[in-house]
Amino acid sequence: MARPQRGNDALGRSPRGAGQRRRVVFVFTEGEVTEPSYLDIITEVGVLKNPAAKVELRIANRKKKSDRKPIDLVEMAAELLREKTREAKRAKLKGAAAQPQVWCLFDHDNHPSVHEAMKLAKEAGVHIAFSHPCFEVWRLAHYKAVTGSFKGMCGLVADRLPFQRGSEDAANPKLVLPGQVLGRFAQARDNARRMNDQHGDRVAKVDRDPYTDMHTFVEDILGIVSY
DSSP: OOEEESSOOOOOOOOTTOOSOOEEEEEEESOSSHHHHHHHHHHHHOEESSTTOOEEEEETTTTOOSOOSHHHHHHHHHHHHHHHHHHHHHTTOOSGGGSOEEEEEEEOTTOTTHHHHHHHHHHHTOEEEEEESOTHHHHHHTTSOOOSOOTTOHHHHHTTOTTSSSSGGGGSTTSOOHHHHTTOHHHHHHHHHHHHHTTOTTSOGGGOSSEEOHHHIIIIISOEEEO
16 A cells, blocks of 8 residues: 655665665645645555555655645755756666655645646646645535535645544544544445546646546546545
């Protein structure tokens, strides 16, 4: 399964006899609590499509308390990507799996710099997993299909989460708990696909409300097919 790491360790060759090189994915998250707690859960228990593929997830800004707007994340991610690319060249790492991948997970959340952040990420080679209006729409997809629009208001999404009221989970609503997501990935993925399909190609991704491509990040990048 994918393994979360706590820091921003250097890339290097696999130890002798260790077998296939681990693929390293660096992630910058907009949220300090929600996205990291979710990623910690799924990388700990997630079932891989290819168990032989070793994915190492590193949350690069886990301990950073500021600079979490989309444009800030992309700028930090672009700098890290340049650093890790140079590092890979010095280590003479070969093959696509050995090359660093850097991702940003952020929301629309009415940030004025979202379009600029998307443009900069494309130019820098940084990948984006995007949710509109916020990451809670992905959490909600674990429970029900989502249609219509939230008018860019994250509070409307959060109010529909079934564990927000009348439960112990509501004490810290930003923290993702295992019972909120485990056993629900297939449902979340299918609900997200139906939600996204309602927009069509004529609407730019950044303007689709509601929208999330977290299921693609989980399946295609982390290689997780269930949790």
